[in-house]
Amino acid sequence: MSSIEHPRIAGPPTPAFVIDESALNILVNRFRDALAEHWPNSVMSYSVKTNSLPWLLSYMKRQGVWAEVVSDSEYKLACAVGYTPEQIVYNGPVKSRAVLRSALRNGSLTNLDSKREVRWAAELAAEDPSLNVRVGLRVNWDLDALCPGQSTVVGDMSRFGFDYVNGEFEAAIVQLTDAGASVAGLHMHRNSRSNSPQVYQAAAGVAREIISTFDLELDWIDIGGGFFGSLDDTALFDDYISCIRAELEGAVDLSRTRLVIEPGGSVIAAPVEFHAQVLDTKDIGQRRFVITNVSRTDIDPLFRKQAPYYIVTEAAADTDHPEQVIAGFTCMEDDRLMVLKDSPKLIEGDRIVFRRVGAYTMSYGSSFIEFPPAVYVLHENHLTLVRRAGDVEDYLQGNIWTGGQLQPTGAQPE
Ligand SMILES: Cc1ncc(COP(=O)(O)O)c(C=O)c1O
Structure with missing residues (x-):
């Protein structure tokens, strides 16, 4: 289910979905071959x-x-x-x-x-x-x-x-x-x-x-x-x-x-990963929280499943912690992606990569608190951006509102 890995590619800026095109080819061809045969x-x-x-x-x-x-x-x-x-x-x-x-x-x-x-x-x-x-x-x-x-x-x-x-x-x-x-x-x-x-x-x-x-x-x-x-x-x-x-x-x-x-x-489930980054960690009572820049709504919109994952960490190997609650960026208490057991204490900048998350995730496209993340395609060790991260301009498209005027992105408050 979980592992600490050195991935094949430098990860994309987070948060981001990554579609492995070669894995997609394998699955599509496998179905095509089965149909051609039978x-x-x-x-x-x-x-x-x-x-x-x-x-x-x-x-x-x-x-x-x-x-x-x-x-x-x-x-x-x-x-x-x-x-x-x-x-x-x-x-x-x-x-x-x-x-x-x-x-x-x-x-x-x-x-x-x-x-x-x-x-x-x-x-x-x-x-x-x-x-x-x-x-x-x-x-x-x-x-x-x-x-x-x-x-x-x-x-x-x-x-x-x-x-x-x-x-x-x-x-x-x-x-x-x-x-x-x-x-x-x-x-x-x-x-x-x-x-x-x-x-x-x-x-x-x-x-x-x-x-x-x-x-x-x-x-x-x-x-x-x-x-x-x-x-x-x-x-x-x-x-x-x-x-x-x-x-x-x-x-x-x-x-x-x-x-x-x-x-x-x-x-489409298996070929897709979702890359998250650790933004902060805090100890509250006996509990250790790891705050990330993703939300459970990105990869488990119905709050039913736990995706397999791997972690890319700079943490020292001897810092094992029994339980770290991996939390999302939203203000919902239950925006918790998983409880990481007996793993190195994650630190700011570490990466958590959720695997097999291509189905019924992106298509729910939540704009709750943050807009939808970017999507990259991995093709022969090269990442190509195929959807940029959503932004305020996308959100305002098609809307009519009073007293407001769409500002160029550069003029938005930080
Ligand atoms: C009519 C129909 N076709 C195809 C699918 C695709 O199913 P799956 O993603 O499980 O292959 C669904 C999903 O529920 C469906 O309702």
Whole structure:
């Protein structure tokens, strides 16, 4: 979990995220190879919400990876960085009528998740039969019944998709086909608690059952994201895709029906580090506090996890301290990143580097007390700034306020 290290590169100015491009290449290629091996007629689409950094989106685009978006804003963002509608998978429970219509007209692979979306798609199909509207439906299925203990919604139902047991899924099919649209895809996404390929086998099994019950001819089966990924486990992505194929190859024609995957955390968590610096230390009673220039909101916005880390310190080796509370810069008492046990007493200027923090961190982009930190990309031992640190000018953009006028940054008080 932790170590004292001499890193390969001189660290960037802190605070800063660093994306290791070679690690990202490894993970993206590993998924691509698994798809090429087991389901060549497939689409890898990157889950934009996981980390929507523009550099990353354009990296994915260059790799031939599509964008999977779950809101109108993400749809527009994907277009703004250069994705064409045909390279976008449009998901999410709350689409607008206007963007949905535009996505269907322009060939985005679209999975519906609400009754109003079904109504709007049916409306468009009836209005313009020449469009040949083809949509996917998100399926609500009981993960816990098939894989006990795997659901992340403990003791409750998932709220996403249409229930294929109580008639709501069938009603959506009827409404769409009556209007001249076709149900051409299934969207099976579920998050799970472990990295077990059985979760994907279960999702594929439910898709197989639905295909046969409702006699569907599908253009795509979108198995979703939620995969686990680590640089050390070289077989996991292959295991995921091979078990999906094993479950579905008798049910669909693999050369006609595309497999869609939507990886997020499995490709972007591991390649990202976050560099923090010690600003001050203080002893209060028996407690030693180490104050840093980062916040827990930067790397754990939901206050749930503890990232692995390493420390680069100038402290003498014989200064071990049993417990040091690593605290953030904010004024929240619970902005504490971790308790460092039996480590050298950190001193001002030391660096703490949190690892595997690329997923669901930057995209929460907090402007609480400080603006979002800079982001660098590490490429062949060289760091390139791909996002400067946020500042007051960014924050004021788009705002109207009375009595104020935007000053050039140089004129701001220190
Ligand atoms: C529909 C959908 N696709 C893809 C993802 C990406 O999941 P992950 O980052 O776990 O791969 C999510 C995340 O919850 C999701 O809701």
